[in-house]
Amino acid sequence: MKNITFYKMTGSGNDFILIDDMKKVLDKKQFPFFAHKLCRRTWSVGADGLIILRPSDKKADFKWYFYNADGSEAEMCGNGGRCAARLAHLLSITGQKLSFETKAGIIQAEVEQNLVKLQLPPPTDLDMNIKLTIENSSYTVHFINTGVPHTIFLVKDLEKAPVLSLGRKIRFHSYFQPAGTNVDFVKVLSENGLEIRTYERGVEGETLACGTGAVASAIVAYKLGLVASPVKIKVRSGEILEVFFSPTLKEVFLKGEVRLVCKGKICEEALK
Numbered sequence: 001m002k003n004i005t006f007y008k009m010t011g012s013g014n015d016f017i018l019i020d021d022m023k024k025v026l027d028k029k030q031f032p033f034f035a036h037k038l039c040r041r042t043w044s045v046g047a048d049g050l051i052i053l054r055p056s057d058k059k060a061d062f063k064w065y066f067y068n069a070d071g072s073e074a075e076m077c078g079n080g081g082r083c084a085a086r087l088a089h090l091l092s093i094t095g096q097k098l099s100f101e102t103k104a105g106i107i108q109a110e111v112e113q114n115l116v117k118l119q120l121p122p123p124t125d126l127d128m129n130i131k132l133t134i135e136n137s138s139y140t141v142h143f144i145n146t147g148v149p150h151t152i153f154l155v156k157d158l159e160k161a162p163v164l165s166l167g168r169k170i171r172f173h174s175y176f177q178p179a180g181t182n183v184d185f186v187k188v189l190s191e192n193g194l195e196i197r198t199y200e201r202g203v204e205g206e207t208l209a210c211g212t213g214a215v216a217s218a219i220v221a222y223k224l225g226l227v228a229s230p231v232k233i234k235v236r237s238g239e240i241l242e243v244f245f246s247p248t249l250k251e252v253f254l255k256g257e258v259r260l261v262c263k264g265k266i267c268e269e270a271l272k
């Protein structure tokens with residue numbers, strides 16, 4: 001790992017370490033360990049997740065390996081996917097229109113300078129109006145899988161929403177086991193506008209943005225008759241993600257800004 005080049009990128013405030021391993025020099029078995037060590041803030045590079053680009057076995061431009069900060073592997077990540085697409089284009093691994101292989105299927109992407117649009121897999125497992133009892137209080141939530149599992153909780157006051165405490169209780173609630181869930185607290189702003197805060201599985205805390213969470217929130221709000229496509233979603237960083245979809249939800253897109261922050265070499269001590 002020593003002397004390996006990494007890139008730090010942020011997708012609307014969701015930050016990632018990216019490594020080009022198209023030549024397959026790294027040991028795949030160590031990817032979870034690298035994620036766990038490198039994503040530690042203060043002690044290492046620090047990020048919400050680690051993304052490793054490798055050649056695709058199927059008919060895509062590349063295959064990615066995505067790990068959360070705790071070293072767990074996730075099937076998909078909307079903001080990470082937008083970062084990976086932009087990096088692959090910047091490194092001339094792909095053209096402006098590209099595809100990449102994930103555990104959630106092949107994702108299509110389009111890069112236009114710092115704006116990246118992804119087509120996500122059609123959502124699955126929609127489960128509306130779930131009644132949860134947590135410490136003698138009842139909550140009505142909604143579940144959807146937009147590549148990864150998300151639970152949506154509609155709130156009126158997002159500033160006062162107990163994202164960490166209630167988010168963690170919902171994330172680990174028996175109803176969602178064994179996979180667990182990400183939890184999005186959602187406020188409806190208008191027919192085409194939402195604001196969200198997300199508790200992320202695998203980061204085990206609030207992140208500044210979540211792409212699959214933005215998509216999940218927009219689709220659940222659409223199913224409840226609260227919004228129509230396109231939906232602009234304000235995330236915790238203050239940035240706006242755009243989600244648009246066909247009425248049947250067979251085509252779902254996520255668009256937003258991506259920044260390349262820096263490029264560097266991993267030092268041995270970053271893994272200590």
Ligand SMILES: N[C@@H](CCC[C@H](N)C(=O)O)C(=O)O
Pocket residue numbers: 014068073074076077078079080148149182200201202203207209210211212213
């Ligand atoms: N931040 C991501 C989602 C990353 C995966 C998630 N933490 C999980 O384990 O399900 C996004 O932008 O979609």
